[in-house]
Amino acid sequence: MGRMRRIAVVGGGGGAVCLLDALSRTSAPPAAVTVFEPSDRLWRGRPYQRDADCILVNLPSRAMSVRSGDRDHFDRWLSRGHRWQPEATEDADPFNAAAFPPRTLFGDYLESVAHDGVDRLRDRGWSVHVVRERVVHAAPSAAGATLTTERGTEHRADRVVLCLGAGTPYDGFRLDGPEPGFVPDPYPVSKALAGIDPQATVAVLGTGLTAVDVSLALRAGGHEGPVFLLSRNGVLPAVRQRPVAHTMRHFTPDRFHTLSRRGQVGLTQVVQVLHDELAAAGQHPAELETEFALLREDPTRRLRRQLDLYDAQTLGLRILQHTLPVAVDVWPLMPDRDRAGLLRDHYRALHSLCCPMPPSSAARLLAMSEAGQLRIMDGLQEVGRTRQGFGVATQDRRLHADVVVNATSVAPHRVPTAAAPLVQSLVTASAASVHPHGGLHVARETSQFVVDGRTQECFYALGDVTFGSLFITAAMPVIVKLAQEITRELVKP
Structure with a gap:
């Protein structure tokens, strides 16, 4: 043997x-x-x-x-x-x-x-x-x-x-060090956030799913002070709608491999196949076009609007989210210039729409925002230590934070x-x-x-x-x- x-x-x-x-x-x-x-x-x-x-x-x-x-x-x-x-x-x-x-x-x-x-x-x-x-x-x-x-x-x-x-989150502002007040990695939140003063002003770097987790953990722990979610774009994950069953008829690996026999599959072709999928389900691309156009909508208004769409009869967003397992097959078939352009121009939008947060999480965020405790801000430019905490600069304003929690993307x-x-x-x-x-x-x-x-x-x-x-x-x-x-x-x- x-x-x-x-x-x-x-x-x-x-x-x-x-x-x-x-x-x-x-x-x-x-x-x-x-x-x-x-x-x-x-x-x-x-x-x-x-x-x-x-x-x-x-x-x-x-x-x-x-x-x-x-x-x-x-x-x-x-x-x-x-x-x-x-x-x-x-x-x-x-x-x-x-x-x-x-x-x-x-x-x-x-x-x-x-x-x-x-x-x-x-x-x-x-x-x-x-x-x-x-x-x-x-x-x-x-x-x-x-x-x-x-x-x-x-x-x-x-x-x-x-x-x-x-x-772990990327420390792009080089804040980690022996001085207290900076949380370089928020997980596990039960330990990482446990020592934060309930009245402290907390700046959370990032507006993605990790930042959502930090906000919910602070809320669950009884935090009463202001919470700021800050990033360059200020875009939160979308809100997941009620799940529906959908079997892909056009946006499939076989369809894209067939297209690739004639050469690389451009982004325009990928979008057209998605439109074919929508049409086969009796859907119009207008729903997705609206979501892309409103990506930079006021975050609180976007949360409220998307929660109202939880039971929507339209399937555009749900079908887009069903494309994720197929995306690994499509991506290598695309020309490099289209992949680079998608990462540069559309990655944040696709990540927000394709990787949404649970609706119950969104409802809690909305409650924090409408109560005036939570602010979601874009245009983040600089974060640095001061004598009594941290100074944060966006395109429009400067603010003070007692604690900074790093919830950015990885390196x-x-x-x-x-x-x-x-x-x-x-x-x-x-x-x-x-x-x-x-x-x-x-x-x-x-x-x-x-x-x-x-x-x-x-x-x-x-x-x-x-x-x-x-x-x-x-x-x-x-x-x-x-x-x-x-x-x-x-x-x-």
Whole structure:
């Protein structure tokens, strides 16, 4: 009997769980799997660590299954005694709040799936080990790859999958330091925000989903002082409407691969296919055109207007959100100039509309805004320390803050700080290459690293570190889809 294939998974968060579950459901011969995760968040990752119940998943539970082809898997797990009952408040009840459980509960689900997957693999003769050390160096070797941990231990592998997760918020104003008052990473909010004076003026850098979490956590903790959400654009995530079932008829991978036989698929063609999808559903593009035109609408007015559309009969926004899993197929088929233009001119709008917040979260934000406690502002230019806190400058005004919470996006290169030595070692060894839009070059079909146009046989990546080669990479349906495809590669003879 030959040697078992050795599979190394670097990172033990949600992506690793999707891989383990997919591997456990193959009929491949036994292999050896080693998962490297140094943190205390094994199987949960940074997004789903134990935290306050007010921090919710941003997709309905039916869209959060980690099992490919089984959309009800998470809901069935919830029904077996894990169902969360949201607080019965006026702003939660009208919006089916139970469909958006706390992220800490989803973390429990990830742990459960991981343990079940490991048990199934071991029952079938697989070897599964978890190494609680950080991998700091990796390079190709004659037998595949050699990984070195921070303790200097070497591990051999035939296949390596990077599941590094998303990094911490980017400190673009260089505020971190020994002086108090700056919160460089708001997660877990139950700890990061616990010491803030309830009367303090809080400036939250960012207006995305993380900033929404910070606002809701402050509200749930009884904060009474002013809260400012600040960014260059001042655009909040859109408000998710009541979910509807929709089967894509035109905006499909097959349609775009057919178009690509005639050459690259331009952004104009992508928009036309979306229009075909809308027309097939009896919808007009005017709904989406309106949302793009009103992107910079007063944030409070936009919140109120979109909450009023929760039960809207039109399907345009919902269909746009259904395009996410297909976007990973479309993106590599587009010419680079169109991809660069989309990132430059439309990324914020698409991210807002395609990755909306739960309606119950929006209702709470609106209540804070209408009470005069919350302000959402654009034109952020400068943040600096003063003798008694922080000075914040926008295009229109200056304000003082007692506390600054960093809720910005991750660094443009998409490599978590802790993983930088590992990624640099791969680049130095010519096993990986940096994509100009951020992240690493990977092949769409296999998620293998690409260097000088050639795929690297034993190295793969999953998640945010692939941004640039792929498009929206952190949504759970996308992670599940790509993990299933990587699994097929890992078990090939």
